[in-house]
Structure formats: structure tokens, C-alpha cells
Amino acid sequence: MALIVHKYGGTSMGSTERIRHVAKRVAKWARAGHQMVVVPSAMSGETNRLLGLAKELAPSKPTDAYNRELDMLAATGEQVASALLAIALQAEGMESVSYAGWQVPIRTNSAYTKARIESIDDARVRADLMAGRVVIVTGFQGLDELGNITTLGRGGSDTSAVAVAAAMKAEECLIYTDVDGVYTTDPRVVPEARRLKTVSFEEMLEMASMGSKVLQIRSVEFAGKYKVKLRVLSSFTPWDIDINEEAASGTLITFEEDEHMEQAIVAGIAFNRDEAKISVLGVPDKPGIAYQILGAVADANIEVDVIIQNISKDGKTDFSFTVNRGDYAKTVDLLREKVLPNLGAQEVVGDTKICKVSIVGIGMRSHVGVASKMFRVLSEEGINIQMISTSEIKTSVVIDEKYMELAVRALHKAFDLDLPLV
Ligand code: ASP
Ligand code: MG
Numbered sequence: 001m002a003l004i005v006h007k008y009g010g011t012s013m014g015s016t017e018r019i020r021h022v023a024k025r026v027a028k029w030a031r032a033g034h035q036m037v038v039v040p041s042a043m044s045g046e047t048n049r050l051l052g053l054a055k056e057l058a059p060s061k062p063t064d065a066y067n068r069e070l071d072m073l074a075a076t077g078e079q080v081a082s083a084l085l086a087i088a089l090q091a092e093g094m095e096s097v098s099y100a101g102w103q104v105p106i107r108t109n110s111a112y113t114k115a116r117i118e119s120i121d122d123a124r125v126r127a128d129l130m131a132g133r134v135v136i137v138t139g140f141q142g143l144d145e146l147g148n149i150t151t152l153g154r155g156g157s158d159t160s161a162v163a164v165a166a167a168m169k170a171e172e173c174l175i176y177t178d179v180d181g182v183y184t185t186d187p188r189v190v191p192e193a194r195r196l197k198t199v200s201f202e203e204m205l206e207m208a209s210m211g212s213k214v215l216q217i218r219s220v221e222f223a224g225k226y227k228v229k230l231r232v233l234s235s236f237t238p239w240d241i242d243i244n245e246e247a248a249s250g251t252l253i254t255f256e257e258d259e260h261m262e263q264a265i266v267a268g269i270a271f272n273r274d275e276a277k278i279s280v281l282g283v284p285d286k287p288g289i290a291y292q293i294l295g296a297v298a299d300a301n302i303e304v305d306v307i308i309q310n311i312s313k314d315g316k317t318d319f320s321f322t323v324n325r326g327d328y329a330k331t332v333d334l335l336r337e338k339v340l341p342n343l344g345a346q347e348v349v350g351d352t353k354i355c356k357v358s359i360v361g362i363g364m365r366s367h368v369g370v371a372s373k374m375f376r377v378l379s380e381e382g383i384n385i386q387m388i389s390t391s392e393i394k395t396s397v398v399i400d401e402k403y404m405e406l407a408v409r410a411l412h413k414a415f416d417l418d419l420p421l422v
Contacts, residue, residue: 001033001034001035002034002035002170002171002172003034003035003037003129003168003169003170003171004029004034004035004036004037004170004171004172004173004174005037005038005039005161005164005165005168005170005172005173005174006025006026006029006036006037006038006039006161006174006176007038007039007040007041007139007157007158007160007161007173007174007175007176008022008038008039008040008041008085008176008235009041009044009157009175009176009177009178009235010041010042010043010044010045010046010047011044011177011178011235012040012041012176012177012178012235012236013040013041013042013043013044013081013084013085014043014044014045015043016084016088018235019081019084019085019088020088020091021235021239022038022040022085022088022176022235022239023085023088023089023091023092023094024092024239024240025176025235025239026038026085026089026094026134027089027092027093027094027134028239028240028243029243030094030134032243035129036129036134036135037125037129037134037135037136037137037164037165037168037170038085038134038135038136038137039136039137039138039139039157039160039161039164040078040081040082040085040136040138040139040157041078041081041139041140041157042074042077042078042080042081042140043077043080043081046077046080046081047074047077047140047154050073050074050076050077051070051073051074053073054069054070054073064110064112067112067113068112068148070112070113070151071112071113071115071141071148071149071150071151072149074113074140074151075100075101075138075140075141075149075151077140078138078139078140078141078157079100079138079141081138082098082099082100082136082137082138082139083098085098085136086098086134086136089134089136094133094134095131095132095133095134096133096134096135096136097128097133097134097135097136098135098136098137098138099124099125099135099136099137099138100138100141101137101138101140101141101142101143101149101160102141102142102143102147102149103124104120104121104122104124104125104137105120105121105142105143106119106120106137106141106142106143106160106163106164107119107120107121107142107143107144107145108142108143108144108150108152109144109145109150110144110145110146110148110150111150112148112150112151113151113153114151114152114153115142115144115150115151115152115153116152116218117142117152117159117160117163117222119167120163120164120167120168122164122167122168125137125164125168126168137160137164138160139156139157139160139161140152140156140157140160141160142160152216152218153216153218154216155213155215155216156216156218158175158215158216158218158219159216159218159219159222161173161175161219162219162222162223162226162228162230163222165228165230166222166223166225166226166228170228171229172229172230172231173223173228173229173230173231174231174233174247174250175215175219175230175231175232175233176233176234176235177214177232177233177234177235178234178235178236179214179232179234180195180233180234180236180237180249180250181195181196181197181232181233181234181249181250181251182195182196182199182204182207182214182232182251182268183195183196183268184196184267184268184269184412184417185268185269185270185271185408185412185417186271186408189271189404189405189408189409190269190408190409190412190418192412192413192417192418193412193417194417194420195250195251196251196267196268197251197252198251198252198253198254199251199252199253199254199267199268200253200254200255200267200362201220201223201224201230201253201254201255202224202362202393203267203268203360203361203362203393204220204253205217205220205221205224206270206358206360206391206393206394207267207268207270207360208220214232215232220253223253227255229252229253230252230253231250231251231252231253232250232251232253233246233249233250233251234249234250237249264361264363264415264416264417265361265363265364265367265370265415266359266360266361266363266364266370266415266417267360267361267362267363268359268360268361268417269357269358269359269360269408269411269412269415269417270357270358270360271355271356271357271358271404271407271408272355272356272358273325273355273401273404274324274325274326275305275306275322275323275324275325275354275355275356275398276322276323276324276325276327276328276350276351276352276354277320277321277322277350277351277352277354277386277387277398278320278321278322278323278328278331278332278335278348278349278350279318279319279320279348279349279350280293280318280319280320280335280339280340280343280345280347280348281318281345281346281347281348281349282316282318282345282346282347283309283316283317283318283319283343283344283345284315284316284343284344284345285311285312285315285316285317289319289343290307290309290319292339292342292343293319293321293335293339293343294307294321296334296335296338296339297321297323297331297334297335300330300331300334302323302324302327302330302331302334303323303324303327304321304322304323305321305322305323305356305389306321306322306356306387306388306389306396306398307320307321307322307389308320308321308387308388308389319345320387322354322356322387322398325352328350328352332348332350335348336348353400353401353402354386354398354399354400354401355398355399355400355401355404356396356397356398356399357396357397357399357404357407357408357411358394358395358396358397359374359394359395359411359415360393360394361393361394362393364392364393364394364395365392365393370395371390371395373414373415374395374397374411374414375397377410377411377414378397378399378407378410378411380410381403381406381407381410383399383400383403383406383407384399384400385397385398385399386398386399386400
């Protein structure tokens with residue numbers, strides 16, 4: 001008998017019929033002798049609907065007062081799902097009880113709409129488990145120090161589930177979703193993409209940060225920090241499939257790198273179309289320049305990703321970096337108005353039609369020539385590389401957006417990811 005956490009996403013909870021299906025699956029696990037804690041998301045579309053209502057009344061404002069009410073509002077979506085799931089479980093003959101985040105309580109800081117979990121008191125949940133109940137812990141929400149309801153950011157119920165699993169030292173946290181696992185790349189771009197049976201926590205972190213939207217990135221960070229055994233799997237298999245088969249399906253996020261080393265050097269190809277490139281041209285080559293440029297950008301709360309600066313010619317150089325596309329105009333304005341005048345640079349130029357393509361794999365640590373193979377593949381396709389950045393387990397290039405699919409397909413093939421699993 002083990003303590004298991006299940007998390008069900010919005011599509012899995014999308015209708016009363018789906019909720020009944022979830023209840024039958026959870027009941028199967030409980031009847032197999034497990035202590036079950038279940039964290040549901042809001043029914044699909046519900047969070048968007050609720051936030052849309054707020055927008056109808058007032059456009060979003062970056063004030064605490066406004067964001068506090070957004071959290072009050074959005075948290076109701078998950079609360080509905082939790083109660084419905086408890087009712088469905090009771091209808092299946094299971095004893096079940098649901099708790100809102102504030103009833104557990106799950107304590108967070110006060111950063112409304114993107115709060116971070118600080119602690120979880122599991123006494124109440126444990127008592128129910130001991131009494132043989134299936135406990136539903138409402139996802140996405142918590143309680144701040146002043147007693148206000150908070151939410152954890154879009155996709156945040158993944159993080160609720162992992163945090164509950166960590167706090168309760170669960171045997172495993174299973175994230176049930178509408179895909180059957182983590183893929184080598186997006187199957188909509190490369191039909192040959194295949195599901196990974198395992199992916200290391202570090203690889204998952206890189207893939208999640210580059211737009212593979214299977215898991216909220218913070219949940220992966222949490223799992224890494226607290227060594228939570230995490231699996232992503234489909235809720236669309238028949239609920240009554242063999243429990244052992246189900247428990248081994250999907251993708252397991254592993255920590256045992258050695259086991260993984262035998263596998264492909266590159267685990268997956270990630271891409272991101274949400275960035276834009278900005279270059280400050282003719283920058284004097286002297287101390288403090290990077291700070292003057294990027295300090296101003298950071299002060300405006302704008303996140304920067306790839307950064308490059310070349311060596312100088314005649315004491316001048318060019319400085320380029322990428323930001324989120326949504327922050328592009330704001331960043332360019334900021335640089336032109338506030339930074340250029342003091343910098344002695346010539347001009348600020350930019351390009352929003354770029355994308356970032358990355359190869360990710362912990363095998364890159366111990367193999368040379370992986371990055372150069374990537375560059376060769378791109379050159380054979382005639383794709384110009386505008387920027388490069390590397391980390392121990394990732395090489396990313398910034399290229400023209402129109403070559404994204406071509407680049408991803410060519411790299412997927414070149415790194416043998418098209419081949420079926422052995
Ligand atoms: N319902 C929330 C959202 O749509 C949280 C979640 O689904 O994880 O972002
Ligand atoms: Mg999600």
C-alpha cells in the first residue's frame with residue numbers, strides 16, 4: 001500500500017462524464033489498496049471563461065487590488081471541479097472529501113496570480129486518508145499570510161499536485177492529461193515524434209522552459225528539488241485497464257542519469273516561437289555596458305533569454321539579446337528613450353520573426369561534437385544561424401521563424417529520434 005497523488009487536467013475533468021471516468025479510475029487505485037490524494041484542475045475552458053468575465057468589466061490592471069479579485073474569481077473553477085469529483089467518487093461507493101486550498105491549508109506568498117507555495121499542512125488530509133477516504137485537494141490555489149486566496153499561475157495545478165506529493169512524501173505523483181506522455185518533439189510538427197519512456201528531470205526542465213506545455217515549469221522545479229517521482233500519462237485510456245499496465249505507461253521523469261546515459265545523446269528537440277531579437281548597434285566596448293543595457297531591461301521586469309556580444313572593432317561592438325515577443329515593443333522603446341542617449345550607441349534594431357530551436361540531452365555532457373552536428377545539419381538545409389547559446393545539456397540557435405519546421409524536422413531525423421524505440 002502506498003500513498004499516491006493523481007492530478008487531472010482540465011480536459012480530463014471537462015464534463016460530468018469525464019469526471020465520472022476519473023472517479024472510476026481513482027476508485028480502482030483506492031480499491032487496489034492505495035491511499036489516494038487527487039488534485040483536479042478546473043473543467044476545461046473554465047479559467048479562461050472566468051478571467052474573461054473580469055476583463056469585460058475592467059481591463060486587467062497590474063494592481064494588487066485587481067489581482068486579488070482575479071484570484072478570488074479564478075480559484076472557484078478548481079473548487080467546482082473538486083466538489084464534483086468528490087461527489088462522483090461517493091457515487092462510486094468511495095468515501096471521499098474535498099478541501100479548498102485554504103482548508104488544507106496550502107500556504108503561499110501574496111504574489112496574486114503567480115503565488116509560490118511556502119508550506120503545506122498535511123494533518124487534515126492524513127487523518128482522512130487514515131480513515132479510508134479519498135482526499136481531493138483543490139489545485140491551483142492557496143492562502144497567503146493575511147488570509148487571502150491566491151492562485152499559482154496558469155497551469156498551476158501541476159505544481160499543487162507535486163507540492164502535495166512532496167509534502168506528504170508520496171510514493172509517486174501521476175499527472176493525467178490529454179496526451180500520453182512527453183514526446184521527442186511536438187508531433188504536430190514532426191509526425192514521427194515518439195513518446196519518451198523516461199526523461200531526466202533536467203531534460204524535462206529544459207523542454208518545459210522551451211514551450212513543451214505538458215507540465216508547468218514550476219512543478220518540474222519542485223519535483224527536482226524534493227525528488228518527487230513524477231509520471232505524465234493519459235487519462236483517455238479506458239479507466240479499467242490493468243493497474244500495473246497503467247502505472248507503467250506514459251513518461252517517467254527520472255533522476256537516475258546513469259540508466260539514461262545508454263539512451264540517445266539528444267532526448268528531444270524543443271522550439272519556441274514566442275521570442276523576439278533586439279540588437280543595440282555601435283556600442284562602445286568598455287566596462288559597464290552590458291549592465292547599462294540589461295540592467296534597465298531587468299528593472300522594467302522584462303526577462304531576457306539568449307544574449308550575445310561580439311569582440312569589438314575600432315572600440316565599438318554590437319550587443320544582442322532576445323525577450324518575449326510580448327515585451328518587444330516595450331523593450332525597444334525603453335532602450336531608445338532611456339538607454340541609448342547615455343550609452344553612445346548608434347541605434348536599436350530588432351526582429352520579431354525569429355524562433356529558437358534547441359537540442360536537449362544529458363548525454364551532451366559526455367559527448368563531443370553534438371553541437372557541431374547540429375550546425376552541420378542546419379547548414380545542409382541552408383538555414384542561417386543568427387544567435388547561439390549553450391548550456392551543459394542544451395544547444396539553442398535563433399533562426400528565421402520561417403525555417404522553424406524545417407529545422408526541427410531535420411534535427412529530429414539527424415539525431416535518430418525518428419527511429420522507433422528499441
Ligand atoms: N485552471 C488553471 C489554468 O487553466 C490551472 C490549471 O489548469 O492547472 O491555468
Ligand atoms: Mg496543464
